[in-house]
Amino acid sequence: MQVYADVQIESQIICPGSPPLGSDSTVENLLKVPALKSCGMTGKGVKVAIVDTGVNMSYLNSQGKNPGFDAANSWKPSSSTVVPGSAPVDHGTMCAFDVCIAAPDCTILDIALLTTQRSGSTVMEGFLSDAILAYRHLLNILATQGRPGENKSLVVNNSWGMFHPSWDYPVGHPGNYSDNPNHPFNQIVHTLERAGADILFAAGNCGKDCPDGRCQGITANTIYGANSSPYVTCVAGVDTTKKRVGYSAIGPGRLTNKKPDIAGYTHFSGSGVYSADGGTSAACPVTSGVVAAIRTKRPLNTSDPATSPSAIRSLMFSAAEDLGPTGYDYLHGHGVVSTQKMIDKICKSEVPPICVRYPWICQWLCRYYPHLCTTNGPLAGIEPTQETDMSSTLEKFFENPQHDDELILGFLAGLLLQKSDAVAKADNPESGKKKDCGCNG
Ligand SMILES: [Ca+2]
Secondary structure: OHHHHHHHHHHOOOOOOOOOOOEHHHHHHHOOHHHHHHOOOOOOOOEEEEEOOOOEHHHHHHOOOOOEEOOOOOEOOOOOOOOOOEOOOOHHHHHHHHHHHHOOOOEEEEEOHHHOOOOOOOHHHHHHHHHHHHHHHHHHHHHOOOOOOOOOOEEEEEOOOOOOHHHOOOOOOOOOOOOOOOOHHHHHHHHHHHOOOEEEEEOOOOOOOOOOHHHOOOOOOOEOHHHHOOOOEEEEEEOOOOOEOOOOOOOOEOOOOOOOOEEEEOOEEOOOOOOOEOHHHHHHHHHHHHHHHHHHHOOOOOOOHHHOHHHHHHHHHHHOEOOOOOOOEOOOEOOEOOOHHHHHHHHHHHOOHHHHHOHHHHHHHHHHOHHHHOOOOOOOOOOOOOOOOOHHHHHHHHHOOOOOHHHHHHHHHHHHHHHHHHHHHHHOOOOOOOOOOOOOO
16 A cells, blocks of 8 residues: 555656646646737747757747747857757757747747857866857847847746766866856856846756756755856746646755746647657746746836846746745745736736726727827827727616726716817817917018
8 A cells, every 4th residue: 555655646746757747728828828918928029049959940830839030140059060940859949839838929049059069178168168159149139239119138048957066077176167156157147147138047857856867866956057046047847737846956056045946837748849848948948938928018128127137037036926835945936937917017007997997998098099008108008999989888888887986987087088179179170280379470
């Protein structure tokens, strides 16, 4: 019986090789993607760099994902033969697919760093030399003056990390990466964040319940180097029932204690690249997609601190749904990524409450006063009604005697505005022209 009970417990936790649990549609529902979309949070105009094995855009299209592709700003290491955007279907294509769950209209930059052939004295050394070049390239993109009105936001997805301390110089060695904030790659990560990029890293797959084989049994303090930088969002993994997957790395992190920061959904059937979009490798781009969706409405403006990467991180962390022990914990960070509070904060707060409750009142206002509904107007984002006859709307209004005072006042205000405008036009048909005061002969 004891053995049976153990098997039952084991079967409830997702491990490497477990079958997928749920699909990308499940994740779409969990992230309230339709609500994001109706608010215009689709990632449109937002660049998302997939720092990975390369992306295959036509495969993404065949899977129903049609993000933009920025070939000019894509990049590959000099030792690589991959063609950005046309890479063999692999890990990077899975990541791009998962970004598109919450940000279907984003623009993908293929940064094919993981195809590097460069070697060094340690597993990490040669790789990190190219990682620095990749990040320098991303810095140049942020430094380039965009067109007026262009969304300058850049989200950087990193579903990679080192698996074992033997891949690195020992802690204390001047070349050490894992614990050394002064390592040039850790430094450039900070520089890129200061320049305005939202950088996300996977927490890694060395969680103690069922670590990836490459962890070689090391499951404590496995969030190494940039994955644990204070300037990035470090993403743990939960399944589509919000249960932590057994391989998701547990904090604390090496460079900063409180890692991971947040959990993303993983181990679902999605891109079709593998049987499951798994690992913290999938949790990370799912979360990057949410950041890209936010950035549609909160584009980077380097002179506005409310749009800084740290402000976006705070927003994400405060909106997360707490899991496990109350408050921040080393298994889930602040909890699983959640969009509801962001939808409330970013979408609804931009619109007066009366318009949220009774959109048609404001749609009529926009019909008569389009200037109220332009980008900077108090009713920005509301589309004017296409109706020409208000009487049916009026009838509908009076058919319901249950209206509260707020609604009645709002409705009256709308009618009065319409009325006063009509009166002004009738009284002075020339009001649109410059008046002749007759005072200067
Ligand atoms: Ca918690």
